[in-house]
Structures are given as C-alpha cells and as structure tokens.
Amino acid sequence: MKxxxxxxxxxxxxxxxxxxxxxxxxxxxKAAPPAAVVAAYNWSGFYIGAMGGYxxxxxxxxxxxxxGTVGYNWQFPGSQFVFGIEVDAAGASIKDSVTExxxxxxVATLDTKINSFGSVTGRAGFAVDAAxxxxxxxxxxxxxxxxxxxxxxxxxxxxxxxxxxxxxxxxLEYMFAPNWSAKGEYxxxxxxxxxxxxxxxxxxxxxxxxxTFKVGVNYHFR
Numbered sequence: 001m002k003x004x005x006x007x008x009x010x011x012x013x014x015x016x017x018x019x020x021x022x023x024x025x026x027x028x029x030k031a032a033p034p035a036a037v038v039a040a041y042n043w044s045g046f047y048i049g050a051m052g053g054y055x056x057x058x059x060x061x062x063x064x065x066x067x068g069t070v071g072y073n074w075q076f077p078g079s080q081f082v083f084g085i086e087v088d089a090a091g092a093s094i095k096d097s098v099t100e101x102x103x104x105x106x107v108a109t110l111d112t113k114i115n116s117f118g119s120v121t122g123r124a125g126f127a128v129d130a131a132x133x134x135x136x137x138x139x140x141x142x143x144x145x146x147x148x149x150x151x152x153x154x155x156x157x158x159x160x161x162x163x164x165x166x167x168x169x170x171x172l173e174y175m176f177a178p179n180w181s182a183k184g185e186y187x188x189x190x191x192x193x194x195x196x197x198x199x200x201x202x203x204x205x206x207x208x209x210x211x212t213f214k215v216g217v218n219y220h221f222r
C-alpha cells in the first residue's frame with residue numbers, strides 16, 4: 001500500500017513539474033502601444049478659388065456677382081486655430097433705378113450700378129477636422145456708376161467713382177476632398193460717399209452699405 005502511495009506521489013510530482021515547465025515556457029506578448037493621434041486635415045498653404053452670390057444695398061439696389069479668390073492659411077501642428085490672409089474681386093450687377101415726375105411732364109431717371117468690388121482681409125478660424133468656422137475683416141472697395149436721364153431736355157449724363165471702406169463678416173468652409181473645399185459666407189461692407197458730376201449737377205452718393213451672400217469653391221496647393 002505504501003509502495004503504491006509512494007509511486008502515485010512520484011507520478012503526481014513528475015506531472016506537476018512537467019505542467020509547471022509548460023507554463024513557464026508559454027510565450028508572453030506585450031500589448032501594442034496606442035497609435036499616435038494625427039490630425040486628418042491641415043489647412044496650411046496657398047489656395048485659389050471661384051465665388052459668386054447675391055448682394056443688396058439700400059440706395060443702390062440688388063443683384064448678382066461673380067469672381068475669384070486667392071489666399072494663404074497658417075495652422076500650426078496640433079492646433080485647431082487657423083489664421084490667414086485673403087484677396088478677392090468680383091464683377092457685379094448690383095443696380096437700382098429711381099424715376100421722379102413733377103406732374104408737369106418733367107421726368108428724371110437716375111440709374112445706379114455697382115460694377116465691381118473686392119477686398120483684402122485677414123481671416124481667423126477654428127478647425128474641426130474637415131470643417132473651418134471663420135471670421136474675416138479688412139479693406140474693401142467698389143466701383144459704382146450713376147446715370148441721369150431727363151428726356152424733356154435731351155439730357156443724359158453719367159459719372160463713376162471708386163468707393164473705399166471696410167468689410168467684416170464670416171462663414172463656414174468644408175474640405176470635401178484632399179485639395180478641394182466649399183464655402184458659404186456673409187459679408188457686410190461699408191464704403192464712404194463720393195460726389196458724382198452729372199452734367200454739371202453735383203450728386204452726393206452718401207455711404208454705401210452693402211450686404212453680400214456668397215458661395216465658393218477653393219483649390220488648396222499641398
């Protein structure tokens with residue numbers, strides 16, 4: 001009986017030792033370190049684009065416009081803040097017409113039209129991956145033409161001036177492809193008045209307050 005117990009104990013010891021050896025030989029794999037988080041988009045660099053939209057002004061009517069944009073963005077690695085400078089210019093047809101009748105057959109018509117406008121602005125925004133929310137402001141200009149017509153006197157006179165002032169606004173831009181983005185933007189522009197000479201008759205334009213709503217597409221150079 002004792003011999004059987006001793007034999008069983010010996011077998012159990014050998015089995016336990018073999019099992020322990022197997023456990024010690026089992027390889028141990030370390031967990032892989034987490035991958036570094038890298039921003040999917042960076043807005044830095046030059047870009048050019050096309051834009052167009054609708055503009056309105058209290059004294060100069062309303063209408064459409066279309067033109068181009070060129071700019072540069074700075075975004076430091078690891079930062080969501082984007083800064084830049086942008087220049088744009090557009091041809092426009094923002095116009096109005098006012099006719100006065102004195103009731104005695106004397107009719108005078110004044111036509112005004114903003115032919116073109118543009119701006120040089122600074123831009124600051126906050127990027128959330130492919131989306132950029134931004135504000136911008138700076139110098140603005142617009143070329144406007146006025147035409148006075150009085151048929152009873154066979155009078156027709158016109159004059160044009162370039163008005164200067166400031167613009168401020170903002171928008172949302174979205175990077176829908178590696179090099180392409182689309183944007184929607186609102187700008188308020190205030191331009192100083194000028195004196196128009198219409199056949200010897202001076203006409204003060206007053207301040208031009210212009211509201212523009214535009215959409216555009218930009219190509220970014222990487």
